Amino acid sequence: MPLFDRETLQCGGAPIFIAGDANHELPLLHEAADEGRIAGDNAARFPDVRAGMRRAPLGIVFTDPQIAVVGGGLRSAREVAHVVGTVSFDDQGRSRVMQRNRGRLNVYADIATGALLGAEMIGPDAEHLGHLLAWARQLDLRVGDMLKLPFYHPVVEEGLRTALRDAYAKLDAAGKRAA
C-alpha cells in the first residue's frame, strides 16, 4: 500500500491518487464516493492539489441488535481527556414496549470543551441513533447543545438523552458543564 494523504488522496508527491476500497482506509460506500470525487478533482487539476471534504466517521453493523460506532469510538476518544455517558436499554421505555430492550450506548465528551467526541452502541435502532450522533459530531455540538434539542416521547432517542445527561453530569463534576 503506498503512503497517501487522506485529505488529498495523493500518493506522496506523485500524480497518483488512491480512492475507495483500493486505499484500505475506510471500506464504506459513502466514503468511497467522497474519495472518488476528491481523487478525480485533484487528478484533473494537478498539480493544484487540494484537501477535500471528509465526514465524521460512522460505522454501522446490521446485526441483531445493531452496532454503531461514531467518531472512531473509544479508541479515538482516548486521545484527549474525556468523560463517558452511558445508558442501558434494558429498562428504556420504548425499547421495552418493542421487546427489543437489549443493549448499551456510550457517548464520549471532551472534558476541555464539552464537545461530543464520539459514541459506541449495540442495541435497538443503532443505525438511526448513530446518524444523529455522527451529525452532532460533524457539527461540533457540545453535550449541553444536544440536550437543548427536542426528544419526543416515547421513542428510543430518549435513551440517547439519558446517556447525554449522564455525560453532562460528569462534565459538571469535572467543572466543565458550562464549557
Ligand SMILES: Cc1cc2nc3c(=O)[nH]c(=O)nc-3n(C[C@H](O)[C@H](O)[C@H](O)COP(=O)(O)OP(=O)(O)OC[C@H]3O[C@@H](n4cnc5c(N)ncnc54)[C@H](O)[C@@H]3O)c2cc1C
Ligand atoms: C458483502 C459486502 C457488504 C458490504 N456492505 C456495506 C455496507 O453495508 N455499507 C457500506 O457502506 N459498505 C459496504 N460494503 C463496502 C462497499 O461495497 C465498498 O466500500 C464500496 O463498494 C467501495 O467502492 P469502490 O468504488 O472503491 O470499489 P468497488 O465498488 O469494488 O468498485 C470497483 C470497480 O472496479 C472494477 N474493476 C476492478 N478491476 C478492474 C480493472 N482491472 N479494470 C476495470 N475495472 C475494474 C470492479 O469490477 C468494480 O466495478 C460492503 C462490501 C461487501 C463486499
